[in-house]
Amino acid sequence: MLVLDWVFFAVAGPAVVFAGISKGGFGSGAAFAAASVLALVIEPGQALGVMLPLLMLIDLSTLRPYWRKWDGRAAVLLILGGLPGVALGTALYRIAEPDVFRVLIGAISVGFVLWQLSVKRGWVKMGNHKLPNWAGALAGAVAGFTSFVSHAGGPPAAVYLLSRKVSKTQYQATTVLVFWVINIAKFVPYAFLGMFTLQTATANLVLAPFALFGAWLGVRAHYMVPERLFFALTYVLLSLTGIKLIWDGLT
Numbered sequence: 001m002l003v004l005d006w007v008f009f010a011v012a013g014p015a016v017v018f019a020g021i022s023k024g025g026f027g028s029g030a031a032f033a034a035a036s037v038l039a040l041v042i043e044p045g046q047a048l049g050v051m052l053p054l055l056m057l058i059d060l061s062t063l064r065p066y067w068r069k070w071d072g073r074a075a076v077l078l079i080l081g082g083l084p085g086v087a088l089g090t091a092l093y094r095i096a097e098p099d100v101f102r103v104l105i106g107a108i109s110v111g112f113v114l115w116q117l118s119v120k121r122g123w124v125k126m127g128n129h130k131l132p133n134w135a136g137a138l139a140g141a142v143a144g145f146t147s148f149v150s151h152a153g154g155p156p157a158a159v160y161l162l163s164r165k166v167s168k169t170q171y172q173a174t175t176v177l178v179f180w181v182i183n184i185a186k187f188v189p190y191a192f193l194g195m196f197t198l199q200t201a202t203a204n205l206v207l208a209p210f211a212l213f214g215a216w217l218g219v220r221a222h223y224m225v226p227e228r229l230f231f232a233l234t235y236v237l238l239s240l241t242g243i244k245l246i247w248d249g250l251t
Contacts, residue, residue, distance in 0.1 A: 002046050002199035009206065011041050016054055016207045020214015023058045023179070025172065025222030035151045036106070040244060045093075049195030051151055052186060053204045054211040059180035061215045066173035071166050075177050077136030078143060078157055082182045085144020090189040092149065103249035108152045110242035113235045115155060131163040140178075147182050148189075154179075172222060 002008075019034035038047035117123075131139075139160035147153030157178060161171050190196060 024218020
């Protein structure tokens with residue numbers, strides 16, 4: 001049972017603001033850190049159930065600032081691939097134990113950091129050509145799956161979008177549209193799997209202002225705050241929480 005005490009809200013409040021900033025201004029890449037942090041203090045399934053309605057609220061509040069600024073072709077391919085990915089995530093969730101998801105969320109967190117460092121250091125080359133359409137659909141499928149199991153769909157979508165050399169704002173707008181649709185698609189299976197309860201609904205009501213405030217900050221920070229500083233802090237947070245989740249899941 002989810003206990004809504006001061007410890008939960010002390011952890012959840014800043015985490016939700018962080019998710020709003022990431023989704024509102026920095027391409028959603030680090031928003032799943034909020035679910036990783038919450039999974040340190042509550043069951044992984046509860047963390048996912050708490051975060052999804054808040055992420056949907058953030059999506060809705062950031063659609064207008066980025067309306068029609070997206071890459072339409074990329075968005076369609078990612079969405080078409082993302083829906084089967086959500087279905088695959090649903091199937092896995094029904095047969096897996098909570099510790100499996102602790103390890104999976106932790107591994108995705110650490111893997112994301114390692115991937116970003118590899119790209120920054122030049123160990124992994126993104127290439128100078130646009131990836132083909134099938135790669136966009138494949139990236140969408142991976143994004144749909146990782147989004148379902150850990151709200152971490154941003155990284156696979158980023159690989160495809162960055163290959164298209166989109167602008168900063170076009171990249172941000174595309175991720176807003178894509179994950180707005182994918183998160184809507186996740187809602188029904190989440191409800192069917194019992195991930196929404198009276199306690200998660202109560203937590204959503206209390207945390208909604210944090211989500212909206214974070215989204216508001218994110219939209220403004222998109223044009224003001226250096227991405228390098230924001231993501232440096234994100235990488236540290238994800239590394240620590242990811243290692244802790246893997247340790248908890250294995251022990």
